[in-house]
Amino acid sequence: MAEEHDHLRETDLAPLVDEYGELELTPADDLFERFVVSIVNQLISTEAARTIRARLFEQFEVTPDAMLTAEADALREVGLSPQKVEYVKNVAAWFEENDVTRERFTEMSDAAVTRELTDIRGVGDWTAKMVLMFGLGREDVFPVEDLAVRRGMEDLFGELTRAEMRTLAEAWSPYRSIATLYVWQHYVDGNSNVDDIVA
Incomplete structure (x- = not known):
């Protein structure tokens, strides 16, 4: 065992x-996709989140560049609220501007990662912890x-x-x-x- x-x-x-x-x-293969999933899942029911995730991933390539260039109206049509459209675009911009990869966080403590992630508008402690667990595979969250x-x-x-x-x-x-x-x-x-x- x-x-x-x-x-x-x-x-x-x-x-x-x-x-x-x-x-x-098991950490997700794609850190940005996992981040977007956590934003979609914020404060909504399991069923609603599943439906929105399916529509989003069916209609869009979920990458930082694609999310930045996607029309806000098109993202709202898959079920994202205006607020979550903003949050997804904020995270996408942060990934693009900082050329973010998983390796960025290798030497950072969980607390340090949380501080960095929650500096992004729309990312609170819950979302940061979901990324720590399911994006980075941190075991003690x-x-x-x-x-x-x-x-x-x-x-x-x-x-x-x-x-x-x-x-x-x-x-x-x-x-x-x-x-x-x-x-x-x-x-x-x-x-x-x-x-x-x-x-």
Whole structure:
């Protein structure tokens, strides 16, 4: 068994590791695409996000250059709000202006990456953490900002404040991202109207 799963078996998530097996965190092949997906997913339902993502990727090449040159009206037609059109274009401009690749972040801490990403208008802590986890494959991220994470934790451990959730999750370090996958999976299984995680 992988080291991260050995570690989580020594915590209060052991029953979930037994139930779901070895969940893996696999970083996306394309960092910009993953960034755009996280922006699309901000504060909307799983179903709505899935529909918009499908339309966006069907009708556009999701690259920084293509997003910068795309007409705002055309992006709105696939379901993006005017605000999210702006955010996608802001991220695209940042990628283009800085010639961003995954290697840019190799020597940066999670906190440093978060600070840099949240300097982009439209990118908050939740979006930055989704990029850390699913774009860069960082293993020790705890996205307490995520509603499904909070609901899953409350179901598992009772009513908690965000601060209490952060404290509880410290036992899962240095694999809090992997632990989050288990909390998400538990939440999905307990909600018949949710069949995917908006991340």
